[in-house]
Amino acid sequence: MNPDRHARTMLPIPDRPLPGLTTYDAKDPETSYPPIEPLRPPSGAPNVLVILVDDAGFGSSSVFGGPCRTPNAEKLAAGGLTYNRFHTTALCAPTRAALLSGRNHHSVGMGSITETATSAPGNSSLRPNTKAPLAMTLKLNGYSTAQFGKCHEVPVWQSSPMGPFDAWPSVGGGFETFYGFIGGENNQWDPSLYDGTTPVEPPATPEQGYHLTEDLADHAVTWIRTQKALMPDKPFFVYFAPGATHAPHHVPQEWADKYAGAFADGWDVQREKTFARQKELGVIPADAQLTPRHAEIPAWDDMPAELKPVLEREMEVYAGFMEHTDHHIGRIIDTIEDLGILEDTIIYYIIGDNGASAEGTLNGAFNEMANFNGMAALETPEFLTSKIGELGSPSSYNHYAVGWAWAMDAPFQWTKQVASHWGGTRNGTIIHWPDGITDKGGLRSQFTHVIDVAPTILEAAGLPEPTMVNGVQQSPIEGTSMLYSFNEPAAPERHTLQYFEMFGNRGIYHKGWSAVTKHRTPWELVGGALPAFDDDVWELYDGSVDYSQAHDLSTEDPHRLHELQRLWLIEAVKYNVLPIDDRGAERLNPELAGRPSLIHGNTQLLFPGMGRLSENSVLSIKNKSFSVTAELDVPDGGANGVVIAQGGRFGGWSVYVKDGLATFVYNVLGIHEFRIVASRALEQGRHQVRMEFAYDGGGLAKGGDVTLYYDGDEVGSGRVGATQPMIFSADETTDIGFESGTAVTADYEPATSRFTGRIHWVQLDVGVEDADHFIDPEERFRIAMARQ
Template identity: 60%
Template sequence: MGSEGERYRIDTGRQILPIPPDVYSGTILYDAKDPDATYPPIRPLRPPAGAPNILIVLLDDVGFGASSAFGGPVETPAAERLAGGGLKYTRFHTTALCSPTRAALLTGRNHHRVGMGGITELATSSPGYTSVRPDTCSPLAEILTLNGYATAHVGKCHEVPIWQTSPVGPFDNWPAPGNGFEYFYGFVGGETDQWYPTLHEGTRRVEPWGTPEEGYHLTEDLADRAIAWVRQQKALTPDKPFFLYFAPGATHAPHHVPREWADRYRGLFDDGWDALRERIFERQKQLGVIPEDAELTRRHEAIPAWEDMDEALLPVLRRQMENYAGFLAHTDHQVGRVVDAVAELGALDDTLVYYIIGDNGASAEGTLQGTFNELINLNGMPEIETPEFLASQLDKLGGPESSPHYAVGWAHAMDTPYQWTKQIASHWGGTRNGTIVHWPHGFTARGELRHQFHHVIDIVPTVLMAAHIPAPTTVKGVRQDPFDGVDMSYTFDGADAPDRHVTQYFEMFGNRGIYHKGWCAVTKHRTPWQTVGAAGVAFDDDVWELYDCTSDWTQSDDLSKEHPDRLHELQRLFLIEAARNNVLPLDDRVFERVLPGISGKPRLVPGNRQVLLPGMGGLLEMHIVNWRNRSWSLTAQVDIPSDLTAGASGVILSLGGHAGGWAFYLKEGRVTFCYNLFGIDRTHIRGDQPVPPGARQLRVEFDYDGGGLGKGGDVTLLVDGAAVGSGRIERTEPLGFGYEYTDVGRDSQSTVTPDYPRGDNAFNGQIHWVRIDVGDDDHGHLVDPTDVVRVAMYRQ
C-alpha cells in the first residue's frame, strides 16, 4: 500500500476548476506534413493516478438501533459484510433532518452555510434557510466531475428549492446539471410512493417500467439503474473512476415493501417497543458499538409505554414494525446488489464505500398510534383511523393500497440507546447514525470499530484526500469557501488516534446543541409529533442540559447543575458557531415558513386562475392553483370525434391517486367526476347522457358549503353550459393529496378511481385547454397552522 504520504499525495495543480488547458507554445509550421509539425496528443481528463472509485450509500430515516450491524433487530447482511471487511463508526452524526444532511454531505459544509437550515418546503429569505446553495460552496460531484470522474446520483434528491421543481425549472439546483452530477435517476422531493413513484431521468420526467402487480418496486428499480450505470462506465471507460451516490427513498414513509419481506419478521415484535429497546441495548453492548458501562436512556413521558396502548391496537402496532423491518431488510438487500455488481466488475477493492445508515434518526412523524394512510392524519382527520378501521386494513399494510407509517414508540426503539428521534438535533437519537467505511486498497484494518467523533461534513474532505485532489480555490471563476469537515483518513489505521473533529454545532427548529472536546450542551425546543414550538417557550427559557460525552455515551446523566460554568462556556460557544454558520436568527416558526408571503420565498402559482394545455404533465400538487376549502370550477375545451362507437372516454384532469384525490373524465361518453376520500370513500357523479361529437365545453362546478375546512359541497356537471348531472360530496380533504403527478389528459400513476384502468386511460378526443377557476369564498384563513405544518413536514 505504500506510506501514508504516498497514499494521500495531493495533486496541487488542480486547485482551479475547470483545470486550465495546456497552451501550445512551440513553433507554428506551414505544412502539417513537416516532421516537426507535431503537437501533444489529446488526453481525456482523468483524476490523479491512484484515485479510487467512490460509492456513497445514504439510507433515509433509519435510527442507530435498527440495523443488525449496530445491534438492531433488522437483518442487514450487506451492511455487515461491508463492516466485516472495513470499519464501523459508532459516533458518526447527521443534522437530524433530510435536506440539511444531504446538503451538508454533498458540500462538506455545515447545513446553514449552504442555505439548508431546514427542508426545502420551509425555506425563507434568511441566508441560512434559503435552500439555495451558494456558488462559493461547490458540491463534491462538481469537483469530481471537473477532475475527470464519472458521476451519478441515483435515488432521492430533496435539495431543489420548491419553486424550481416544476417542469420548467430552472434546473440550477437539480442533481444534473446544477449539482455537478453527469447523470441523475430518481425523484425530487422528500418522499414518494414506492409502488407509484414520481421519477426523473436528468430533468426529464419518466415512467416506472411496470406496475406493482408486474413486480415493480422503486428501491429495486433504483438498484437496477445504479448497477446498469456502473457497468456501462466500467465497460466503456475502464480507466475512469466513478462516483456513485446511491440514495434510495427507503426507509422514509410510506413504508412500502413486498409482503414476503414483512412476513419474515412475523411475531418478533409481539412484546412491544419497550422490551425491544432492552434487547437492542444488550446486543449493542455485545457488538461493542456502545461501551459496557453505557446507560439506556429513559423513555420520555411524551412517548407512551407499550403496556398503556389500547389492546385493540396491538395487532396493528406489531404489524407496523414487522412491515418496517421488512422494508429496511429489503433496502439493504438492494444495497447489497449494487455492491455485488461493483465486486463482479473487479472494482470493489479499489472503491471507497461509505454506507450511512440513515440521514437522521428514526422518524417519529407517524403519530402515537401509527397510520395506514399518512394523508389522513396530515389532513387533520385522525378520528377516521379507529382501531377497528386499522385492524380491517391489516392485510393491506405495506402494499399498494396503503401509505403507512409506524407509531412513535417504534421510532424511539429504533434510536436505541439514545434519547428522542429525527428532528431532535439536540440529542443523539436525532443525529447519531451508524456508518460503515470499506476500502480494502485504502487501509489494512478489517472488521474493526472506530469511536472518533465525526459528522457528514467530513466525507467530502476524506474523499478528496483519497482521490489526491486538493480542495479547489476557485470553481468556474468563483472563489470557494473552505470546507467545515475534517479528513477521516487518520482513523483508517488509527483506532486510538485522538479526535480531530472537536467542535460541532447542531440546530433544527430551535432544537440545538454544541459538542466540544468531549462535552456537549443541548436543549430540546420542540417535539416532532407536536407541530408548534414547545408550548410557545421562548429560546431564552429553554432548559439546557450538559453531558460528559467521554464517560456518558448516551447522554443519560445531566451534569448542568454540577458544572454550571462549563455549561455557560458551551452555550456561548454555540452562539459563536451559530453566528459563524448563518444559524441566526434562530427560527422555530413552521407555519409562517410555509407561506411565501411571510417567508420571502417565491410564490410558485399566484392568483385564482390557471390554464393548463395539452402536453403539460409532471405537475405536483404545489404546481396547481390552490382550490381547497372554497368553491371552484374546472372547464375543458375539447373535440369529441364522431367515429367513437363506444363514446368518448379517458381522463381530462386528475389530482392525487389511490390514497386520495379527484378526477374529471369521460366514461362511455358520459362526463364524470370522482372524489376519492383517502381511498376509503369514493363518490362518483355522472352526466345523464353521452356527450355528442364535435367541439364541446365540459365543466365541473364545486359549490363549497363553507363554515370551516374539509367541508362538503354540491357538484354540478355541465356540457356546453347546460347541466347534465349533479351530486354531493359530504367531506373533502382540507390540505393535500400527496405527491403523485398531475397530467393533462391522463391519470399516469395510481388511479383516483377504478372506474378507468391504470396506464391506458388517456382521453381519446382532443383537449384544447383546461382552466381551473377558484372562488373568492376562501376559508384558508381558518387553516390551523399546525395542520399546514404537518403537510410540510411529512415531505422530509
C-alpha cells in the same frame, strides 16, 4: 510516479497550451504535439460509492445491534471500519445538502426541507454558488459521476417541468447521470421518476414485480458495469440514495413475513434487546446507559390490546423493508467485487440520513398523509385493524408508530427532527476501502459529521479543495476529513466543534461535551403552543463518560452549560442559523415564507399533455371554492378518459368522462370518496365541461356543494363531505388529459386513462364566480393577456 501536472484548485482546469515550434507543413520532421490525454484524477484516486439509507435509527440495523437484518452492512463492517459517533442533521434534505457540499446545512440554505423554505439565507433552500457540490468537483477533476434515488434538494419553485434545473442532480449538481425522484418520499410501487430532467414511467407494474429499490439498484449496477467496460482507467463517484426506508414502508410481503411474531413483546422490550445486543457487539461502550422513555411516548403495555397486532405488523413491515434494502445494496457491492475493483473502491454505508421517523402518529398510519393533513383521527383503531393485511402493499401508504421509531433509536433519546439529542442525529456508519484501511473490522469513536464525507473523499483522491469553480471563488469546506482515523484507532478527534438545529431543537458539541434543548415534538404537527426560545430548558452531557446522553449535568455544572450556550449562539451566527424559525403552517405559505411561487393570481390555464406538475406548480384549490372548466371535442361514439387529475389513490380529485358522462371525484386520503356524475352523456362536437365546487367555509378541511355543467347548462349536482386541507401527496402530481402514478379513483386505470377526444384547454379558477357558467373566448384572451 509522475507528478500531477494540473492546477486543480481552479475548476474547470484551465486549458493551457504549451508554447513551442509551429511548423508550416505537418509532414515537417520538426512537427511535434503531445497526444491528447483525457482528464483523469491524480494517479491512485479510488472509485467512490456513497450509500445513504433514509430514515433509519442507530438501533435499527443488525450491524449496530438492531432487529433488522442487514448482512451486507455486516460484511462491509467486517472488512472495514464501523463509526459509532457519526452524525447527521436530524432531517433528510439538510443532511443530503450537507453531505454533498461538505458544508453545514444552514450554510447551503437548507435549514429544513425545501417545502418550508423562507427568504432567510439559512432556510432559502438555495445553495450559494460559492459552495460547489462534491460531485461537480469530482467531475471537473475527471471522475465519472452518477446518482440513483432520492433528491430532496430542489427548491419547490424549481421543481416543475420548466425548471430551472440548476439545483437538479444532472445539471447543477455535478452528476452526469441521474435516475430517481425529486422530493421527500415516493411510492415504492408506483413512483414518479426522472431520467436526468425527463419524466419517465416505471418499467413495470407492481403486479409484474416492480419495486423502486430494485429498479434503482438495477440502474446503478448497469451504470457501473458500463462505466468500467468503457472507461476502466477512470474512477467513478456513485451516490446511491434509495427512498428506503422512508415511509411509505413498501416491501414485498415475503420480506415482511420473515419477521412474523418477532415484535410481539413491543417497543419497550425491543429497545432493551437492542441495547443488550449493541453491548455484545461492542458498537457502544460497555458502560453506556439505556436512556428512559419520555412521557410523550406511550408504553407498549398501555396500548389497546386490539391494536397490538397492527402495531406488530407495522414493525414487521419496516424490518422487512430494511432487509430488502440491504439486499439490493448488496447487489451493487457484489457488482463492484465481480469487476475486481472492490479493493480500490471507498464505500460509505450511512445507515440513516437522520434518526428513525416519529412522523407516523402514536398508532402508526395506513396512509401517512392523514397525519400531514391533521386528519389522523380518521384512521381509527377499527380502520387500522381492517387494513392489517394490506400494510406494505400497493394499496397502502403506511408508517409505523412513534414507539417503534423510539425503539429504533436505541440507546438514545428522541428521534428524527430532534436535532438536540443523539436519537435524531447519531447514525451508524461503515467505511470500507481495502486499499486504504488496514484495521479490518475496527471500531472508530472519534466524533464525525456528515459534512466530513466530502473532504474525506477529496483527500483520499489526492484532490485539493477548489478555490474557484466555474468562475466563482469558493468558501472553505466546513467539514473535517476522516482519513486520519482510518489507520489510527486512537487518533485524537479533529472534528471538535459542531452545532445542531432543526425547527428550534438545538444543540452544540465541543470537545466531548454537549449542551442541548428540545423545543418541539416531531409528531405534534398541528395545535399546541411552543415555548419561547429563551424559555427552553437546556441539558448538559459529558460524552467522555456518557455515550448516550443519559445523565444531565446542567445543575451540577451550570457554568459549563452557559459557556456552551454562548458557543451555540456564536456558531449559529457564523453559519446562518439565525433567526431560529419554529413556525409551522406559515412556512407552507410561499407569500408568508418569502419564497417564490410559480403561480400567481386566481386563475391558471393548462393544456393537454402537461403532466407531472407538483402541487407547487398548480393553483391551490384547498380550503376554498373553485371551478374547473375544460373545452373538449367529443368524437363520434362519445368520449372517455381523464380531463384533469390531481393526486392519486391516497388523496386527490379528478374530472373525467366515463361512458360519455362527465364525472367529478374527490378522494379524501383513500378513506372517503365522493362522486358526482352528470345526468346525460356528452354529445359529439365541441363542448365546455365545467365543475363548480362551493366550499362550505368556516375552517379547514370542510366540504362543499358540487355542480356540473355542459356549455353553461346544469347537468348534475352533489355533495363532497370533507376535503384535504394541506397536501394531497408528496409524490403524486397533476396531469392534463391522462393520469400518471396511481389513480384517484378505481373508475379508470392510469395506463388507459388518456382522454379519447381532444382537449383544447383546462382552466382552474379559485374564488371566482361565473353566473353564465361558461368562459367565452374574449374572457379567456383577457385572462391570458393579464398574466403576461
